[in-house]
Amino acid sequence: MTDTMHIMVVDDEPGMRMGVARALRDFSVRLVDINGEVRFEVEQAASGEEAIDKIHLHAPDILLLDHKLPGMTGLDVLETLAQEKHEDLLTVMITAYASLETAVAATKKGAYDFLAKPFTPEELKNTVRKAAGHLILERQARKLAAEKRQVRFQFISVLAHELKAPLAAIEGYLQIMKDHAAGDDPKVYDHMIDRSLTRAEHMRKLVGDLLDLTRIESGRKKREVATIDLREVTQQAIDTVSPVATPRGITIHMDSPAAVPLQADRGEIEIVMNNLVSNAVKYNRDGGRVDVRLKPAPDQVTIEVTDTGIGLSAEEAARLFNDFVRIKNEKTRNILGSGLGLSIVKKLAQLYNGEASVQSQPDVGSTFTVVLRHTDPQATLAVQA
């Protein structure tokens, strides 16, 4: 990739301007950060006034600005530019006598670097190389920050929707009950209460998952890495979900060595197991079966959770691990979920240098596989949302 940067040299000596243009004509900078090359195009201005006019027409990337100019001084130009907020422009001051006073004033007004007159073409090139590198990095950082803001905005938008929908449902039922708008049969109202409670439970689950996610991503919570027994955590997850599984005739089986030691933060592994096992029950058919297999190896543990449930299409499986992806279809519409569980599982697996994946066949079942390796107790996830 070749990029062209636009340089404006502002100096009242034509020889100086020509010299800069000549020195940079065939000059290029290789930048590893963008895996590319930058070439330069030089424009000239003989005075501060001319420079400002030209900048208004087309702002350069780098401004080489002489301080001692006939009308406006270089500092005056800097000040004007600072007021106009040219955030994407780097200024390099050219000073004949490198006075400390001028340097300090220029830095305060936003100059990026200095070049003392007289300078050699090599000195000029070094300064320009440094400025170009800085500019590219700064632009990348800005772009990344904007993308992050966008992702966060989308996350919050969807979150707001996911919270507002159950709230609206609960309010709707309360209003109908308040107005006795549904006739005299108390059974009808009982059903509304049940539905309200179900939707409230959904909100609670969502808020809980959200807190898990925030805790993982913020890196604020101190991770307590110790030797834990994955078998025991799995058993606990199975016990937790049994009250839901048993009435639906779903049996849960564990296939594991007597103990599966793992260096891990217990809270994190509980979140992973609880999500996997409760999903396997939630999306199962009545009378179905869940198999949890723990396969320790010297440097990793593989967790496999297989269900006999509704399964997924390949397209659905591909986006399943993203935030707020709930596969919406007639098979899932009565199943509660926040849409965050598997995205949390995936993020936690990454903390353990592992991965999460799914293999599935519609209406036959799914196998979720999570591989956990060693974790660095200091590791945190970059905030992705």
Add this chain to the structure above:
Amino acid sequence: MTNATKNKTKTVLLVDDDLDFLAQHQILLQNIGFTVVTAESQRQAEELLKTQKPDLAIVDLMMEHMDGGFALCYHIKKLDAKIPVILVTAVSSETGLEFDAATKEERSWVKADVMLSKPIRFEQLQREIERLLSK
């Protein structure tokens, strides 16, 4: 004449993937005299429309496909351009995107007569329904 008797012979098609929204609005619309048929998806609604012709449709914009509501509006209008369609959406409050069927140009691609933002107030919905049916 009360609303209940005036609306007696009119059928409203209600389409939303939120079952509680369907249940609640079915009750409220029946209370003011409408016959209500409900569908939980664009596909289900299109199935229903093969055998029934509602006097008015209330359609949620965001169903399992992001633009399911738009597609369904289009389908209804193609079936009978005279059936008024109210498109209910949570889009603008969440994404800041503004959809409105108010101007002629916008109506040309959004095939709805009215767009209402969720959460909708039932009184407002009722006003719009009566305005559209008295046209």
